[in-house]
Amino acid sequence: MPIKLKSDDEIAILREAGRIVANTLAQIREMVRPGLNLLEIEKFVREEFKRVGAKETFLNYSPGPKYPPYPSNICISVNEQLVHGIPVDRELQEGDIVTFDLGATYRGYVGDAAITVGVGKVSPLAQRLMDVTEASLWAGIRAARPGSHLNDVRGAIEDTIRPSGFGIVKGYGGHGVGRDMHEEPHVENFRQRFRGPELRPGLVIALEPMVTAGGPEVGEGPDGWTVTTKDGSLCCHFEHTIAIRPGGEAEVLTLP
Numbered sequence: 075m076p077i078k079l080k081s082d083d084e085i086a087i088l089r090e091a092g093r094i095v096a097n098t099l100a101q102i103r104e105m106v107r108p109g110l111n112l113l114e115i116e117k118f119v120r121e122e123f124k125r126v127g128a129k130e131t132f133l134n135y136s137p138g139p140k141y142p143p144y145p146s147n148i149c150i151s152v153n154e155q156l157v158h159g160i161p162v163d164r165e166l167q168e169g170d171i172v173t174f175d176l177g178a179t180y181r182g183y184v185g186d187a188a189i190t191v192g193v194g195k196v197s198p199l200a201q202r203l204m205d206v207t208e209a210s211l212w213a214g215i216r217a218a219r220p221g222s223h224l225n226d227v228r229g230a231i232e233d234t235i236r237p238s239g240f241g242i243v244k245g246y247g248g249h250g251v252g253r254d255m256h257e258e259p260h261v262e263n264f265r266q267r268f269r270g271p272e273l274r275p276g277l278v279i280a281l282e283p284m285v286t287a288g289g290p291e292v293g294e295g296p297d298g299w300t301v302t303t304k305d306g307s308l309c310c311h312f313e314h315t316i317a318i319r320p321g322g323e324a325e326v327l328t329l330p
């Protein structure tokens with residue numbers, strides 16, 4: 075499947091979709107406290123989407139026949155859960171780190187972003203893990219310029235994580251974004267041997283580093299969705315949707 079470059083008009087809508095995601099995530103960040111039930115967050119997202127006229131992107135999403143349709147509007151992944159955690163009747167506890175991964179569809183276009191937030195006071199390890207993961211996302215964003223190649227972005231993310239000794243998860247990563255949540259190209263968070271496609275103005279991609287405090291091995295849980303670290307170590311995930319623009323730095327579409 076070829077990469078679909080977006081026109082300025084399409085990017086304008088993608089910007090609105092991205093802003094809805096970012097504003098919703100910003101409000102969720104404010105809600106986070108010990109005792110908050112994950113189902114309250116799911117409910118908040120449903121109401122917020124209704125209020126702003128966004129359609130759910132994640133609900134009933136299925137990447138293939140082996141997956142049951144995703145049952146929620148948001149992925150909430152706690153501690154050793156990396157991505158695709160399903161909101162359940164569970165209360166956040168002091169010291170947890172929790173990832174909120176949210177997609178919204180607005181006027182037919184998708185915004186996709188994720189943040190990891192500490193609940194109350196977190197351990198120094200958890201804080202360092204979050205700092206390194208977020209820094210690697212921004213390094214990838216800075217490397218995403220017209221004329222660069224995808225491998226430059228992958229390498230910038232990898233080089234930011236490596237010195238920490240943390241694990242870089244393989245098999246999950248970023249992706250093109252447009253009318254579909256998952257378009258070409260797929261963006262792993264480490265260098266490959268080839269330069270990969272050139273980054274051209276109009277390319278819209280989600281970058282999403284996934285980092286573990288222990289080994290990098292992960293597996294899917296019995297619900298068919300929740301991805302956890304094999305060794306039970308803490309893990310972290312940040313994501314922004316960005317657009318390659320002529321000239322300079324990429325535009326981050328998922329800012330509040």
Ligand code: MF3
Binds near residue numbers: 177186
């Ligand atoms: N935001 C996630 C991604 O980038 C997707 C969520 S999977 C879903 O791949 F099922 F929840 F949609």
Ligand code: CO
Binds near residue numbers: 187249282313
């Ligand atoms: Co994504």
